[in-house]
Amino acid sequence: MAKFHIPRSNNRPVPLLEPRIVTLTVMMFAVLGLLSVRLYNLQVLHHKDNVEMADRNRIRLQRVPAPRGLVFDRNHRPLVDTKPSFDAQIVPEDSDNLSLTIERLARYTGADQIADKISDADEAGRPPYEPITVAERLGWQQVVALEAHQLDLPGVSLQITPARHYLYGQLAAHLLGYVGEVNVSDLKSHADYHMGDEIGKFGLERVWESFLRGDAGGQEIEVDAVGRRLRVLKEIPDTPGQSIVMTIDLNLQQAAEQAMQGKNGAFVALDPRNGDVLAMVSHPAFDPDIFGGGVKASAWKELMTDPNHPLQNRVIQGIYPPGSTFKIVDSIAGLQEGTLKPDTAYNCPGGMWFGGREYHCWRKQGHGTVELHDAIVRSCDVYFYNVGEKLGVDRIAKWSNQMGLGLKSGIDLDHENPGTIPSSAWKQKRFHERWYPAETLSVAIGQGYVATTPLQMAQVAAQVANGGIRYKPQFVKYVEGLDGNIAKSYPPVIENRIKIDPDALQDVKDAMADVVNGAGGTAHKAHLDNVVVCGKTGTAQVVGDKGGGDGEDEEEKNTPDQYKDHAWFIAFAPKDQPTIAAACIIEHGGHGGSASAPVIHDVFQRYFQLNPPPTAPAIARVLDNN
Amino acid sequence: MAAGDRRFILHFDWTLFILVLALAGIGLVSVISASYGGHKLLNPLVIRQLVWIAAGTAALLIAVFVDYRAMQTYAYPFYVLVVGLLIAVMIAGHATGGSRRWINLGAFHLEPSELAKLAVVLVMVRYLREEPPKGGWGLQHLIVPFVLLGIPAALVLKQPDLGTGLVLVLITITLVFVAGLNWRTMLVLAIAGMLAAPLSWHYLKPYQRQRLVSFINPQADPLGSGYHIIQSEIAIGAGGPTGKGFLNGTQARLNFLPEQSTDFIFAVFAEEFGLAGAMLLLGLYASVIARGAYIARHARDRFGALLAVGLTAIVFWQVAVNIGMATGMLPVVGITLPLVSYGGSSLIAMMAAMGILISINTRRYLF
Numbered sequence: 005m006a007k008f009h010i011p012r013s014n015n016r017p018v019p020l021l022e023p024r025i026v027t028l029t030v031m032m033f034a035v036l037g038l039l040s041v042r043l044y045n046l047q048v049l050h051h052k053d054n055v056e057m058a059d060r061n062r063i064r065l066q067r068v069p070a071p072r073g074l075v076f077d078r079n080h081r082p083l084v085d086t087k088p089s090f091d092a093q094i095v096p097e098d099s100d101n102l103s104l105t106i107e108r109l110a111r112y113t114g115a116d117q118i119a120d121k122i123s124d125a126d127e128a129g130r131p132p133y134e135p136i137t138v139a140e141r142l143g144w145q146q147v148v149a150l151e152a153h154q155l156d157l158p159g160v161s162l163q164i165t166p167a168r169h170y171l172y173g174q175l176a177a178h179l180l181g182y183v184g185e186v187n188v189s190d191l192k193s194h195a196d197y198h199m200g201d202e203i204g205k206f207g208l209e210r211v212w213e214s215f216l217r218g219d220a221g222g223q224e225i226e227v228d229a230v231g232r233r234l235r236v237l238k239e240i241p242d243t244p245g246q247s248i249v250m251t252i253d254l255n256l257q258q259a260a261e262q263a264m265q266g267k268n269g270a271f272v273a274l275d276p277r278n279g280d281v282l283a284m285v286s287h288p289a290f291d292p293d294i295f296g297g298g299v300k301a302s303a304w305k306e307l308m309t310d311p312n313h314p315l316q317n318r319v320i321q322g323i324y325p326p327g328s329t330f331k332i333v334d335s336i337a338g339l340q341e342g343t344l345k346p347d348t349a350y351n352c353p354g355g356m357w358f359g360g361r362e363y364h365c366w367r368k369q370g371h372g373t374v375e376l377h378d379a380i381v382r383s384c385d386v387y388f389y390n391v392g393e394k395l396g397v398d399r400i401a402k403w404s405n406q407m408g409l410g411l412k413s414g415i416d417l418d419h420e421n422p423g424t425i426p427s428s429a430w431k432q433k434r435f436h437e438r439w440y441p442a443e444t445l446s447v448a449i450g451q452g453y454v455a456t457t458p459l460q461m462a463q464v465a466a467q468v469a470n471g472g473i474r475y476k477p478q479f480v481k482y483v484e485g486l487d488g489n490i491a492k493s494y495p496p497v498i499e500n501r502i503k504i505d506p507d508a509l510q511d512v513k514d515a516m517a518d519v520v521n522g523a524g525g526t527a528h529k530a531h532l533d534n535v536v537v538c539g540k541t542g543t544a545q546v547v548g549d550k551g552g553g554d555g556e557d558e559e560e561k562n563t564p565d566q567y568k569d570h571a572w573f574i575a576f577a578p579k580d581q582p583t584i585a586a587a588c589i590i591e592h593g594g595h596g597g598s599a600s601a602p603v604i605h606d607v608f609q610r611y612f613q614l615n616p617p618p619t620a621p622a623i624a625r626v627l628d629n630n
Numbered sequence: 631m632a633a634g635d636r637r638f639i640l641h642f643d644w645t646l647f648i649l650v651l652a653l654a655g656i657g658l659v660s661v662i663s664a665s666y667g668g669h670k671l672l673n674p675l676v677i678r679q680l681v682w683i684a685a686g687t688a689a690l691l692i693a694v695f696v697d698y699r700a701m702q703t704y705a706y707p708f709y710v711l712v713v714g715l716l717i718a719v720m721i722a723g724h725a726t727g728g729s730r731r732w733i734n735l736g737a738f739h740l741e742p743s744e745l746a747k748l749a750v751v752l753v754m755v756r757y758l759r760e761e762p763p764k765g766g767w768g769l770q771h772l773i774v775p776f777v778l779l780g781i782p783a784a785l786v787l788k789q790p791d792l793g794t795g796l797v798l799v800l801i802t803i804t805l806v807f808v809a810g811l812n813w814r815t816m817l818v819l820a821i822a823g824m825l826a827a828p829l830s831w832h833y834l835k836p837y838q839r840q841r842l843v844s845f846i847n848p849q850a851d852p853l854g855s856g857y858h859i860i861q862s863e864i865a866i867g868a869g870g871p872t873g874k875g876f877l878n879g880t881q882a883r884l885n886f887l888p889e890q891s892t893d894f895i896f897a898v899f900a901e902e903f904g905l906a907g908a909m910l911l912l913g914l915y916a917s918v919i920a921r922g923a924y925i926a927r928h929a930r931d932r933f934g935a936l937l938a939v940g941l942t943a944i945v946f947w948q949v950a951v952n953i954g955m956a957t958g959m960l961p962v963v964g965i966t967l968p969l970v971s972y973g974g975s976s977l978i979a980m981m982a983a984m985g986i987l988i989s990i991n992t993r994r995y996l997f
Contacts, residue, residue, distance in 0.1 A: 020761070020762075020810065021808060021809070021810075021926070021927075021932070021935050021936070021939075022927055024807060024808045024810070025808055025923055025926050025927055025935070025939060026923075026927075028804065028807065028808055028923070028939070029919065029920070029923040032919050032946050032950075033916065033919070035946075035950050036912055036915065036916050036919075036949075036950075038959075039912060039950070039953050039954065039957065039959075040909065040912060042957045042959055043866070043900070043905055043908050043909070043912075043957065044905065046863060046866050046867040046957060047866060047867055047869055047870055047871060047900070047904060047905040047908070048870070048871055048905060050867050051867055051868070051870040051871070053867065054863070054864050054866070054867025054868040055867075055868045055870070057864045057867075057868070058864050058865070058867075058868035058880060058881055
């Protein structure tokens, strides 16, 4: 016992504590006394009031979520609305043979797990006679079947609720996003949401949730003593959500979806004058309708495990080496830094020796001696190896960042990937290694560590188009209040402005025009008869090391699909006072000129049908010799 | 021990033991009321509560046979273990209703914050067992208790479990007071507390703020957070002097009460058994508190005395906060009614605590 701490005093070992223990006990009893007074007050003095209120509690309040705001395109054509959904509900207490009713209900609606849903609701504390929704979004035939067999289905009723409806299915799915039932983490971060509420989960639906949602209303429903619903006593009006008017053009978006049909990749078109997103496609897409009203587990699993990642928005999340489209960035960097002049000439014998290794041009026989204009038009790799070497990686990185590469564009969508623009500091930090000059050569042709999103490359095209202003890409024009007026508008936001010498800029534009329209250009497939389209092709290598090529070669035709390179094309039009800039990547599409240029051709053609150019000079079409 | 066996049984604290069983019995009755669906009395919830009462009784008896003085040795290791469990909850805890409080042990969901109350009491008492210097404990002596309280309190608040965090603070204050904090320090702390209160608003989660707003004005959001307070008051008030009778409470039956088998179980009981039942319940708690104070005053050592005060304080503060909340006198913080609320961790921890109290009482005859 000696190891314990026992004071050696006599029979009152703790006299010091005694007064305070007594004080404490008195205080505790005082508090219990206070509670008793409160109970007397509630249970005796206010007994009658409370009984009355308990009786009135036969009135149950049911929240009715407000109809969600609509989404329109730039011309106020609806893209997303709500349509009535027929749901089957069951009140188990009203059915004397519940298992038989469930069996019949399952047969008429095809719904499964009805019994599970009932027991889940009971476990979660469902009051008696409270209906449970067991089958949602019933088709017309199911509704008719339920109506016809109503007598065989005691306790079953049809409920009509507003359900989110995406009018054009997969159209702009990644931009619009989808809604779903709130989950535990949503409830944690949104105090005013209740179990069963709908919430925007992705895309515009999520980011503009607070505008779209509105305020729920309610119904006072009278129930009898056991909880059976008698009638609706009072409706508390809701405030519907506000509508969103987007910057995208439905017709253009449809043209883009059509052009991308059957391909994996991304397309985005911007207005270079203000950063408006005119169309945005990421393929493969998904049908946002399947998420509403409880997504089926099988459908969800299918989307999650699809090797093509349909839920990913490739426009902002997909990062690819920009390939030769990056030569536009090299050109502007070189012209700005003075290491490159339009008449700077380099000889291309088909490759270049550097640091004991040969770096190939995509064209084995070489381009001969070329100046900047031809180097862009014919996409000469050796020329840009030289441009890159003169600049050094850090100056390339500086101008890439200036043009928005390696940075998030700031578009109001989740999970944007900033991509990668390497620099010597970046490499030191990332790999604890110094930068080797030879690596600059790969960077100069948009390979190596360089990775960009299609949206960033569309911004590059837009900056060439507008003379160096980088706008934040925006896809919402304004929020429309319930009175039809503009509740909140989104004016253009300038993220950065670089001063490009107008003559130098004109040289780059001329070259990009000849990529599409000139002899030896790599993208004749983007040619339009009434508008001068400017562009640049690119090829993002998937495997191997064969130089970034854009022309077509024999090898290409024999390569299996999954080893084919990704095809890039960036473009803007018209050449003077451009109104549209775009980027397109087709995964494993091969060469930019053959796979991506046709997509941009189709979309631009549609764009200029919808927005005819002020003057329509006939543009000579150079005969394709490919 | 062998020589003392007969004395041991002779001096077993039957009074406290019977009080504890009576409270657990009221709890069982209330859980039946709260979970009754109109069909059978013995639903899974009730059966689980029965199992936990049995397990709790076993824990109580084991605690009685353990010499409480040995707890001086194990206070710190136990504290470290509980803090470890609280950290485990953060990392791998099981979340329900927006907070992460449980560790899934297969058949049983352990709620370490229930153990945290015991751990804080043990470790505080272990520290405060030294006689205070002349003039009582001063501010400089409170640094260690502050740290010992701060770690588990911060972890519990992060879950978030405002109720348990509050109880940890209250029992620490109680123990420091009884252990002989000087009056000047108490005044300083009281003023500091009053100044800090508005600051803490900043750290509350939106739903916690909403509860405070609703407490001041329940009608501000009668469908949302004010709902709990209003419905609970209605249930208690509708019970009247004698109650609606067993299984006749409509508030609970029609699911107007939130968390009716745990945090708001008092309202279920008061609706069916009225003021008479509520007074009986309060009387039982008052008896437990009086008994705890008696045991504290007669303990043979400072450690035992303070331990008895700490364990009694757990019961008292939970009763005060829980019933205060159910009657609308305090804002809604999730906290169980000791020995009555549904839930294994809370019931077993509380019965073990009562076992320790009995052990302190029994041993004053033994040495």
